[in-house]
Amino acid sequence: MKTIDKKNKIEKELVFKISRMKEVIKPTKPHKHAGYHEFIILNEGAGVHTIDDTDYEVNPPALFYLNGEQVHCWDFTQIPKGYVMIFKEAFLDEFNDIEPLLSSIPTHMRLGKDNKHLLSDFDLMMKEFDSSRPNQLVLKSYLNVIIYKINELVTRNSQAKGDDxxxxxxxxxxxxxxxxxxxxxxxxxxxxxxxxxxxxxxxxxxxxxxxxxxxxxxxxxxxxxxxxxxxxxxxxxxxxxxxxxxxxxxxxxxxxxxxxxxxxxxx
Missing domain, CATH: 1.10.10.60 (Homeodomain-like)
Structure with a gap:
C-alpha cells in the first residue's frame, strides 16, 4: 500500500526550529510533515505552492501555514528567500488559547507593505535560535506574539467581521x-x-x-x-x-x- 511521503525537518528531541528557506529552484515531490506545524514567510521568489488540492501563486511578501496533515509541494521559477519555522504543539503548552488561534489561520496570506514587521519578527527569532545559548522562553514568547499578530491580520482582512x-x-x-x-x-x-x-x-x-x-x-x-x-x-x-x-x-x-x-x- 502506497502512503503519502512524510518529511521530518526537526530532530526528535526538539520541539521548535527555524531556518532560512533553501535558496534553490528545484521542484519537490508531494509530501507532508506529520507531527508539527509550519510557518513559511517569503519576501522573494516566484512559482507555485500546491497545498492539498489548491495551487497558490508564490507572490511575496506572503505567508503560508501548514497544520501537519496537509500535503504540499513547491515548484519555484525564481529563487525563494525567507524563513521556515516549525514547531510541535508541546512547545506552546502553557498558552491555553493557541489551538483555536491556529485553527483560524488560513493556508495562504498575501502580506502588504505594512505587514513587513512580521519578517522582522522571524528575523529576531532566527537570531535567538542561532545564538550560542538560545533562550526557550524568549523563543516561545516570539512565537506566541507572531501567532497573535497573524490573527490580528486575519481579523483585519475579514472585513471587520473577525472569526468568533x-x-x-x-x-x-x-x-x-x-x-x-x-x-x-x-x-x-x-x-x-x-x-x-x-x-x-x-x-x-x-x-x-x-x-x-x-x-x-x-x-x-x-x-x-x-x-x-x-x-x-x-x-x-x-x-x-x-x-x-x-x-x-x-x-x-x-x-x-x-x-x-x-x-x-x-x-
Missing part, C-alpha cells in the same frame, strides 16, 4: 474528530451550545452553515488520499471510518460531481 472564538474552537474540534464524528450534534455538545446557535455563528462569521465545515474537511481529506496514495476506495472509506465503501462513493460524488475513481484519474 466559538467558530475557531469548532474548526479545531472538527480537525481532531472529523473521521469519527460526522454529526453536528457532537460538536455543539462539546461547545455547550445548540446546533442552531452554532450554525448561526458559522453563517455569520464564515458565510456557510456549520455542517458544511465538517463536510468540507471530509472532502479535503478524501481528495488528499485519492490524489497522493494508491489506496483502494475501500481502504480510503475505512480510513475515513465509513462503514460502507458504497456510501463513501455516494457521499464523495454528491459533493464533487465525480466518483472517487473519476477524481483520481484526473491526476
Amino acid at each position: 472564538k466559538t467558530v475557531s474552537a469548532f474548526k479545531a474540534l472538527v480537525d481532531k474528530h472529523y473521521k469519527t464524528e460526522k454529526e453536528l450534534g457532537f460538536y455543539a455538545d462539546q461547545l455547550h451550545i445548540t446546533k442552531r446557535r452554532l450554525s448561526t455563528l458559522c453563517s455569520a462569521e464564515v458565510g456557510r452553515p456549520a455542517s458544511s465545515i465538517i463536510t468540507e474537511r471530509l472532502v479535503m481529506e478524501s481528495k488528499r488520499l485519492l490524489r497522493y496514495t494508491n489506496n483502494t476506495i475501500s481502504e480510503i472509506a475505512h480510513e475515513l471510518q465509513y462503514s460502507d465503501a458504497s456510501y463513501f462513493v455516494k457521499f464523495f460524488k454528491s459533493k464533487t460531481n465525480l466518483t472517487p475513481l473519476e477524481y483520481r484519474k484526473r491526476f
Whole structure:
C-alpha cells in the first residue's frame, strides 16, 4: 500500500526550529510533515505552492501555514528567500488559547507593505535560535506574539467581521474528530451550545452553515488520499471510518460531481 511521503525537518528531541528557506529552484515531490506545524514567510521568489488540492501563486511578501496533515509541494521559477519555522504543539503548552488561534489561520496570506514587521519578527527569532545559548522562553514568547499578530491580520482582512472564538474552537474540534464524528450534534455538545446557535455563528462569521465545515474537511481529506496514495476506495472509506465503501462513493460524488475513481484519474 502506497502512503503519502512524510518529511521530518526537526530532530526528535526538539520541539521548535527555524531556518532560512533553501535558496534553490528545484521542484519537490508531494509530501507532508506529520507531527508539527509550519510557518513559511517569503519576501522573494516566484512559482507555485500546491497545498492539498489548491495551487497558490508564490507572490511575496506572503505567508503560508501548514497544520501537519496537509500535503504540499513547491515548484519555484525564481529563487525563494525567507524563513521556515516549525514547531510541535508541546512547545506552546502553557498558552491555553493557541489551538483555536491556529485553527483560524488560513493556508495562504498575501502580506502588504505594512505587514513587513512580521519578517522582522522571524528575523529576531532566527537570531535567538542561532545564538550560542538560545533562550526557550524568549523563543516561545516570539512565537506566541507572531501567532497573535497573524490573527490580528486575519481579523483585519475579514472585513471587520473577525472569526468568533466559538467558530475557531469548532474548526479545531472538527480537525481532531472529523473521521469519527460526522454529526453536528457532537460538536455543539462539546461547545455547550445548540446546533442552531452554532450554525448561526458559522453563517455569520464564515458565510456557510456549520455542517458544511465538517463536510468540507471530509472532502479535503478524501481528495488528499485519492490524489497522493494508491489506496483502494475501500481502504480510503475505512480510513475515513465509513462503514460502507458504497456510501463513501455516494457521499464523495454528491459533493464533487465525480466518483472517487473519476477524481483520481484526473491526476
